[in-house]
Amino acid sequence: MRRPADLRRYLSRHRYFAPALLWPLAGILLWLALDAFMASRLQDEKAEAMAAATEQAATRSRSYAAQLLRTIQQIDQLTLSLKLDWEASGAQLDLEQQQERGLYPRSAMLYASIIDRHGDSVSSTLAAFGDASFAGDEFFHYHRTHPDNGLTINKPVKGKRINRQVVRFSRRIDADGEFDGVALVSVEPAYLTTFHDERSLRDGDFISVQLPDGTLLANTEDHAAVRRSYVEAPSFGPTEGTVLEPASKFFDREARIVAWKKLSEYPLVSMAAISETNALAGWQRVAESYRNIMSMATLGIAAFSLTGMLLTARLSWRRQREEVVRQIFRTATEAAQEGFYTMRPLYGRDGKIVDFVYEDCNEHGAALLGTDVRSLRGKRLSQTLDESYRKEIFDLYLHAMETGYYEDEFRVPKISPLRASWVNRRYVRAGDGLAVTLRDISKSKEHELALSRVANTDALTSLPNRHWLGAFLPDALERAARQHRTLAVMFIDLDNFKNINDSLGHEAGDMLLKAAARRLREVVRAADHVVRLGGDEFTIVLEGPHGTEDVARVARQVVRTISAPYELGGVAGQHVNASIGISMFPADGADGDTLLRHADIAMYAAKAAGKGRFEFYQPHLSDSLFLRLAKEHALREAIDKDQFVVHYQPRVSTRAGRLNSLEALVRWHHPERGMIGPDDFIGLAEDTGLIVRLGELVIDNVCAQLAEWGRRGLGPVPVSVNVSGIQLREGGLSAFIAAALARHRIDPRLLEVELTESSVIDKGRATAHELSALRELGIKLSVDDFGTGYSSLAQLQQLDVDVLKVDRAFTSAVGKSEEGAVLFRAIVSMADALDISVVAEGVETREQLHALQSLDCDEVQGYLVSKALPAHEVPSLIARRYLFPASATA
Incomplete structure (x- = not known):
């Protein structure tokens, strides 16, 4: 039996091999998680399929309603034209002749007629088929007894001349205030549906138009209307809606998603139906593919678990050796006040360095990055740096790998994980990697910066001033040129600022400048710079923007945030706009003075274009600016x-x-x-x-x-x-x-x-x-x-x-x-x-x-x-x- 001390030594010696036993358990958990995920996804896919079908039915219904509305409006206009032309012609209208002249549509499914006060057809586009009497028809009786001159839509009946079902649209004709007949337009049901694309309908789907009481007027497939229609006439509630109707409501016992929309101007309802079978057809194929995936995943997980066990056992002995080396390094560095790191380069397929890995560090170094040694070890450099300055640090690492040494003082951005404001950084190539040393110099720099802050800060807005910009721009341009990056200078002028000063006083003007400064700082990134030049003029310097579109995005945000209302001196709802001129390095100038001058010219072009907008500098602006202003005025x-x-x-x-x-x-x-x-x-x-x-x-x-x-x-x-x-x-x-x-x-x-x-x-x-x-x-x-x-x-x-x-x-x-x-x-x-x-x-x-x-x-x-x-x-x-x-x- 092992003594406690021996057991502790045994477990410590073999603790690296324990993870190998976790692979079978991980495989089982992974399979269960995948199975649960697949089941959840199938439910989601089914819900999405039904939701998509519901939206498709609603879209079809609305689309058909819009098309149907235009058709009924044309028929309505046609009946009104018949009525007016008949009354204007003194009851001498020849519809067959007018149709030959193209005044009425040559549709094989639309027929126009004039019926006199006795119910006889006196003129029709179907004159060749002989006269007909409508005296006994319900619609004729209605118009004779009701003085309503509006359009009437009647239930489908068999036509008197064509021996086919037609839907009648009629309007009363008067003469001297007395009933003088009826203007009648008859259409075959297919006329109301032929303009809809039936190719998008699958077997079991249909499009129809009905009266509010459920009477069917037309269906996209008349031969299937009975088979697919409701057992009982449906009722329609709101203006439009969608519902999943059970199979028992249809003659063919097929459940359907039904969408309807009532026409705003006429007593008609457009209806679109998609069978549940069609709605879930794609989902059924997805379910089958999911089952196949689960079968393949089961075999893959088994192989994955076995491979993991073998690889873990093989790597365990390497970890044990590395731990000995780390213990030696940690003993030498933990007492130091600097952060020490060993960085191993990672190479791509082309043999070039693509990243660096933290192989080890001391506790002080990990604390500088806001973490601990165990969490930092093994991380990539790219995982610990913000994208905005990742390339700059990476390029310095490459420079140190090439030259063997690099050292400088570095102001830490706010988005950096480093727990310091300023650091002294030193990179030394050691073998195939880098030895990195970071030393916190924040306190000494704080005193130095406090002195320069007074000389470089605007007293009213606390923004950098013109003096600061004059010192900053040359360095920024040199840095941009060295790194082959762009730089943008935005010249901002507050439109109508003088009106605020004149109407509310200089105190309100100062309040406006402070508020505008705060808004500008909120718009830009921490790595960018907002400067007050003086008066109501500001400058924003964007370092390394990704093209003009990136700059335009910032400019749009500035215009939008500045135009929001202000409360000044207790008076709410005060408005100003921002006119912005933009120049880009190196395209618009190689030095700060030129960039500022060109941005100023572009700003005046923005004012000339209507204010409250931005313009990029163009060479022709200097010449065309004054001409443009004159034309606009x-x-x-x-x-x-x-x-x-x-x-x-x-x-x-x-x-x-x-x-x-x-x-x-x-x-x-x-x-x-x-x-x-x-x-x-x-x-x-x-x-x-x-x-x-x-x-x-x-x-x-x-x-x-x-x-x-x-x-x-x-x-x-x-x-x-x-x-x-x-x-x-x-x-x-x-x-x-x-x-x-x-x-x-x-x-x-x-x-x-x-x-x-x-x-x-x-x-x-x-x-x-x-x-x-x-x-x-x-x-x-x-x-x-x-x-x-x-x-x-x-x-x-x-x-x-x-x-x-x-x-x-x-x-x-x-x-x-x-x-x-x-x-x-x-x-x-x-x-x-x-x-x-x-x-x-x-x-x-x-x-x-x-x-x-x-x-x-x-x-x-x-x-x-x-x-x-x-x-x-x-x-x-x-x-x-x-x-x-x-x-x-x-």
Whole structure:
């Protein structure tokens, strides 16, 4: 039997081999953890699959609702047009002839009819099938007994002429206040669903439209409607919703995720259903792969445990030898007041040093790094250093490895783990590694720095002053050049600071400067520097930024934090902005004076561009700065004095030449230069932010003009206005338009908004909100100059717009080459499939018009029809029924 002393010696001698016995236990625990993880992941995957299917169903329902709403609005407009044309023609309307002329859609699933007061069909696009009587139909009886002139949607019935199910949309016709008949548009159920992409639906899924009482109007697959529909008519609660319906609710006993959305303007409900089997199909494949992974993992863990046991046993004897060496080293270094470290280099595959490892250290050295010897030993140098200065230390280690020695005094960054402010560091190559010595010299440096702090600190803000910057910049530039790094100088001026001083006093101005200084310090990194030059001017020096984008990010943060409101002298809500000029080393200058001068020039360019922004220095700024300021001042004054007028250019039907709408085009009536076109000032307005005020002037001008034409009894002609992407991103556009429409009592359908391609594709939250708000107002959206920006035919289906205005470059190519005609035909075909109207811009010749007529283009605009006219010439244009010159349709 072993004595206690012998047992202690035995356990101490073999303590390094004990970890080998942990490998089998670790393998079992790893397998259990992996099994639990796999089970948890399967549950998460299933939940994610159901959530994704739920979101997909909701998206389909909303998408279908939006498409359905546009279709019903068109049908509604068609019934209203039938009613008005019938009343205006004195009951002499020939629908079959009008359809031949292209005034009504040539759809095989949509039929228009006029029914007289006796219930007989007197005119129809289906005249060839003979007359029919509707006197006994429920909808006819309803309109005869109810004076409601609105649209009525009826339940599906078998058509009287086509012997197929149709959905009827009807509107009452009056004559002298008495019932005179019904305007009827009948569509086959498939007409309400054909524009939805059925290829995305799998077996068991469906899209349908129903009445609020659950009556089914149309289904994406009529032959499956009974098999897939509800056993009992569903009920719909809120405006929209999503629910997992059990299998018992469907005839085919298939559980489904069902999403619905009620149309805002009509008593219809769009419904999208995804079968639970389809929703979980991908999850089933994942579950099978997880089972295969577990089988392979079991074999891998067993091999891993066995290998670990063998390797651990082999390494145990090496640790025992290393411990003897450490004990000797520790005895020699623990009594010292310096931190000692032995660093072993790590080499990459190319034979170059990629990192260093702490092989050993004394207790004082570990304490300097805020840890203990055991925790530090074996760590890599890169694991103990912040990324911001890791490369600098690593390069010094490499220098010591190459030269054999390096020593300096080092100011420790706040983010460093070293428990000292200043250290003396000495690196000595020893064999294949480095011997590192760190000595804390914080106290001696503290006294030295206190003396220089008084001379280099701004008394008001406690920031470094101009004197400090003059001494710091040369060293910083030399360091940046040696390390092949960049350096950025940001010149910051507080806009409207003088107003604060003048209105609230110098004490409030001092409070503002202190608050601004605090905010600037919070924005930058600890390794960067904020300096007050004097007055309301500050400088930020960024050392080693990762390109101009990194600098721009900091500049944006400065602009944002400075613009937040201040409370000064008890007065809250005080605002100032920051104009920032930026110069970069070495691109914009090799010395501090040049960099500061160029940053100052860039700052004035930022002020000229509208203040509250930043600009990078460009060589041309020095020459163009004054010219830019003069142009901006003139434009701002023109907006203040409303020196702008609006001209109107017509858009007409391609085949009939009938006026459909007008486009509002702004002109600057300059008091000295005369009439100036938009190409000369719109760009400047967007760059300076003045486009928002200018756009509001144009919108209000157009609404006032529409109101005047309405008072004069001119026919209602919609007008489109161009809107910049900046107006959308700034927010408030939809609210301004809504107020202007209400103020001038204008129907929203008389106003159309033209957008650039980039605005429609922009996924920003503010833009998306504004576009949605404009649609809710009932305003149509159109894409201007399609094909010249970011869109393509492949992206056309993603553009949620009503009108597509094709750029004049495509129009000019139509009559010149077959390729141009083919491309334009492709645009028309895709737009027609997406229910988007196509307008050809820049039509100037009869040949172009004839080519566009053959391509079924909806509308044309250009000098062949008319140039943009001042408002007083538009009434004569509206009075003309057809706008094509006589020779244009020959």
